[in-house]
Amino acid sequence: MASLSHADTFIVDVPTIRPHVLAMATMHAQTMVIVRLTDADGVQGIGEGTTIGGLSYGPESPESIKSAIDTYIVPILETCDLSQVGATMAKIARNVRDNHFAKCAVESALLDMAGKRLGVPASELIGGGRVRESLPVAWTLASGDTARDIAEGEEMLALRRHNIFKLKIGKRAVRDDVAHVGAICKALAGRASIRVDVNQNWSEDQAKLGMAMLHDVGCDLVEQPIAGDDIAAMARLSQAQTVPLMADEALHGPRSALRLAAAGGAGVFALKIAQSGGLFATAEVAAIGQAAGIGLYGGTMLEGGIGTAASAQVFATLPNLAWGTELFGPLLQTEEVLAEPLHYADFSLTVPTGPGLGVTLDEDKLARFRRDRTAPSVHPVSAGA
Ligand code: MUC
Numbered sequence: 001m002a003s004l005s006h007a008d009t010f011i012v013d014v015p016t017i018r019p020h021v022l023a024m025a026t027m028h029a030q031t032m033v034i035v036r037l038t039d040a041d042g043v044q045g046i047g048e049g050t051t052i053g054g055l056s057y058g059p060e061s062p063e064s065i066k067s068a069i070d071t072y073i074v075p076i077l078e079t080c081d082l083s084q085v086g087a088t089m090a091k092i093a094r095n096v097r098d099n100h101f102a103k104c105a106v107e108s109a110l111l112d113m114a115g116k117r118l119g120v121p122a123s124e125l126i127g128g129g130r131v132r133e134s135l136p137v138a139w140t141l142a143s144g145d146t147a148r149d150i151a152e153g154e155e156m157l158a159l160r161r162h163n164i165f166k167l168k169i170g171k172r173a174v175r176d177d178v179a180h181v182g183a184i185c186k187a188l189a190g191r192a193s194i195r196v197d198v199n200q201n202w203s204e205d206q207a208k209l210g211m212a213m214l215h216d217v218g219c220d221l222v223e224q225p226i227a228g229d230d231i232a233a234m235a236r237l238s239q240a241q242t243v244p245l246m247a248d249e250a251l252h253g254p255r256s257a258l259r260l261a262a263a264g265g266a267g268v269f270a271l272k273i274a275q276s277g278g279l280f281a282t283a284e285v286a287a288i289g290q291a292a293g294i295g296l297y298g299g300t301m302l303e304g305g306i307g308t309a310a311s312a313q314v315f316a317t318l319p320n321l322a323w324g325t326e327l328f329g330p331l332l333q334t335e336e337v338l339a340e341p342l343h344y345a346d347f348s349l350t351v352p353t354g355p356g357l358g359v360t361l362d363e364d365k366l367a368r369f370r371r372d373r374t375a376p377s378v379h380p381v382s383a384g385a
């Protein structure tokens with residue numbers, strides 16, 4: 001029986017290397033919720049629950065993620081054998097609705113602990129285990145300026161760090177956005193795959209026009225052009241347009257994946273561990289997508305090193321990842337909160353090989369970046385829980 005001894009949760013704010021301009025928010029920093037669980041034997045597990053732009057992206061905020069864990073999930077963990085990850089998560093699911101980002105952070109920490117106990121990477125506790133040691137990684141060009149984005153793309157190609165670029169659009173008029181994308185497609189033609197993410201900011205009519213024009217300028221993929229809850233309109237667009245439509249905000253775990261697949265609402269799924277509600281649920285979303293002939297892509301909530309490592313552990317178990325991944329979150333931050341940074345080279349991320357998530361927190365950086373630097377946010381639980 002691995003009982004809980006301590007549960008610590010921290011809100012951590014790390015500046016970004018440049019403003020990251022998205023349709024719904026401009027980021028100057030990324031906020032992560034880091035959870036650290038310690039069992040009675042002293043085995044520790046870390047996990048991360050991260051969103052983008054406060055409440056502008058989705059229904060969970062950093063503050064609500066922390067509060068859901070502290071107030072509702074930790075008391076459940078006190079009653080569980082933490083070595084039984086599936087049973088623990090099933091008990092949490094019975095008592096806590098939705099709150100996928102909070103659940104993902106906790107499940108990641110449990111898998112980290114379980115992997116450490118067993119001496120295997122978390123990937124070996126998911127599905128059939130690891131089938132790849134590295135993952136192709138896209139970069140998002142979102143400085144807000146076309147010339148600067150082209151220069152950044154050139155730099156990434158020269159460094160052999162990224163040759164897939166996602167452009168964030170949806171803020172300007174459709175024709176202005178397409179002109180921006182077209183200029184980047186032209187500048188990097190034949191050397192990179194260019195994709196866009198509209199973050200739900202178009203109407204169906206704007207999307208019809210935008211997707212047709214984006215196809216003509218050489219864009220390879222259009223992510224979430226319209227509201228994620230309008231599956232019927234996503235299906236109309238996905239079936240009528242030549243450029244593939246990727247679902248992101250529409251996906252909230254296996255049931256939404258099944259509804260979307262049944263409706264023909266997407267040609268590609270952006271898999272996200274936080275949106276799915278954890279690594280196990282992400283594997284289920286991937287299985288549904290694969291069975292429906294939908295292409296798979298490893299998405300991100302721009303997590304730091306812990307959430308990125310957790311994502312890599314599950315994406316490494318997927319034999320078909322035709323569209324690659326975008327696990328570049330740590331590279332957008334001025335500093336990584338890990339003792340050893342993740343390894344990026346040759347357009348790919350190396351999947352960590354150590355036990356559990358395969359990464360270690362840098363305690364000094366945690367102390368420096370945690371929001372409540374003056375008040376320790378440690379939550380000891382009752383002895384013997
Ligand atoms: C999103 O909507 O996909 C992922 C990469 C990026 O730049 O923003 C995100 C979130």
Ligand code: MG
Binds near residue numbers: 199223224248270
């Ligand atoms: Mg997206």
